[in-house]
Amino acid sequence: MIRIDQLTKAYGHGPDAVTVLDKLDFAVDRGEIFAVVGPSGAGKSTLTQCINLLERPTSGSIVVNGQELSSLPERQLREARRRIGTVFQSASLFSRRTAAQNIAMPLEYLGVEPRETKARVAELLERVGLGHRAGHYPHQLSGGQRQRVGIARALALRPSVLLSDEATSGLDPETTRSVVALLRELRDDLDLAVVFITHEMDTVLQVADSVAKLEHGRIVESGRLVDLLTDHGSALGRALQPQLDPAPPADGARPWQVTYDSRNVPQDWLQRVSQELGEPAALLAATIQNVNGVSTGKATVGLHAASPDLVRDTFARLGLRAEPGSGRPDAGAQDTAREDAPATLEHAL
Numbered sequence: 001m002i003r004i005d006q007l008t009k010a011y012g013h014g015p016d017a018v019t020v021l022d023k024l025d026f027a028v029d030r031g032e033i034f035a036v037v038g039p040s041g042a043g044k045s046t047l048t049q050c051i052n053l054l055e056r057p058t059s060g061s062i063v064v065n066g067q068e069l070s071s072l073p074e075r076q077l078r079e080a081r082r083r084i085g086t087v088f089q090s091a092s093l094f095s096r097r098t099a100a101q102n103i104a105m106p107l108e109y110l111g112v113e114p115r116e117t118k119a120r121v122a123e124l125l126e127r128v129g130l131g132h133r134a135g136h137y138p139h140q141l142s143g144g145q146r147q148r149v150g151i152a153r154a155l156a157l158r159p160s161v162l163l164s165d166e167a168t169s170g171l172d173p174e175t176t177r178s179v180v181a182l183l184r185e186l187r188d189d190l191d192l193a194v195v196f197i198t199h200e201m202d203t204v205l206q207v208a209d210s211v212a213k214l215e216h217g218r219i220v221e222s223g224r225l226v227d228l229l230t231d232h233g234s235a236l237g238r239a240l241q242p243q244l245d246p247a248p249p250a251d252g253a254r255p256w257q258v259t260y261d262s263r264n265v266p267q268d269w270l271q272r273v274s275q276e277l278g279e280p281a282a283l284l285a286a287t288i289q290n291v292n293g294v295s296t297g298k299a300t301v302g303l304h305a306a307s308p309d310l311v312r313d314t315f316a317r318l319g320l321r322a323e324p325g326s327g328r329p330d331a332g333a334q335d336t337a338r339e340d341a342p343a344t345l346e347h348a349l
């Protein structure tokens with residue numbers, strides 16, 4: 001496992017010092033993928049460089065399998081780096097070396113016997129599904145295949161931590177999915193602790209077990225992905241959900257924003273809502289994902305039902321949170337005003 005304690009990185013000195021990472025704390029267990037997301041300038045690259053020990057932290061520590069690495073003297077630091085394999089953004093292979101030769105590089109640097117290197121490279125190529133591409137040069141490989149070579153190279157020295165630095169950035173959605181599937185497979189088979197640094201929120205949904213949001217060098221929110229996605233109060237959970245573009249509701253109906261607010265939402269919630277409210281609920285938009293065996297998501301539903309409290313309660317009993325309105329920033333006030341009078345009236349009747 002890897003544990004980051006109070007990690008701080010400042011550039012410059014005295015009054016000119018700029019703190020880029022400010023007392024970060026997190027831990028990633030074996031068999032866990034921990035995603036770090038954040039906007040441009042949040043400090044992701046700096047964090048990457050500190051974790052793979054290319055930059056020394058100003059203070060704080062990086063502990064891998066119980067050993068503090070960041071303050072080791074230079075020679076021991078070189079050795080310690082082997083415990084952390086890094087996968088870089090796609091174009092990081094040596095263009096004049098074949099896939100097999102790229103993967104062999106870390107082993108050659110270490111002076112591993114050629115025969116042993118050959119066997120290990122063959123094993124790694126098979127492991128990432130590229131046994132038939134050993135002799136291909138990077139320009140003869142697709143983006144996804146190049147990334148698989150990068151992953152194999154990162155695993156050459158049998159690290160216990162895999163650091164993925166924007167590894168899927170610039171890949172098309174299909175290729176991203178296959179790289180993500182490989183990382184999840186490796187997490188399980190090799191019991192790796194994976195730190196997955198990215199600016200792509202949609203990839204986090206596919207890959208992460210846990211996630212932290214970095215903003216101005218601080219972790220502003222973090223947690224298990226499933227917990228964040230099933231907590232309507234989580235800003236990070238909301239930001240991780242894909243945006244919806246709902247169809248307009250039928251005349252006289254109003255849209256309700258529905259979010260999964262529990263791990264136990266029944267699959268037939270739409271039917272149940274319709275039954276309990278005595279009217280068909282119209283599905284105007286929805287995104288539902290299976291995240292580590294739990295359904296999470298959100299939807300927009302059109303309803304005529306007049307009592308907001310009744311609607312909210314009906315959804316709440318099913319583990320869903322419902323709020324009226326189209327979701328358009330300027331629509332909420334009008335929607336509420338329109339709804340209150342008839343709602344109260346109908347409730348009273």
Ligand SMILES: Nc1ncnc2c1ncn2[C@@H]1O[C@H](COP(=O)(O)OP(=O)(O)OP(=O)(O)O)[C@@H](O)[C@H]1O
Binds near residue numbers: 039040044045
């Ligand atoms: N060597 C340096 N000296 C001074 N400031 C630096 C240095 N490296 C990075 N910074 C500053 O640290 C902040 C974080 O930069 P960093 O590159 O880590 O962010 P990032 O989240 O990776 O951004 P991006 O997604 O755009 O690559 C920025 O404000 C940047 O200007």
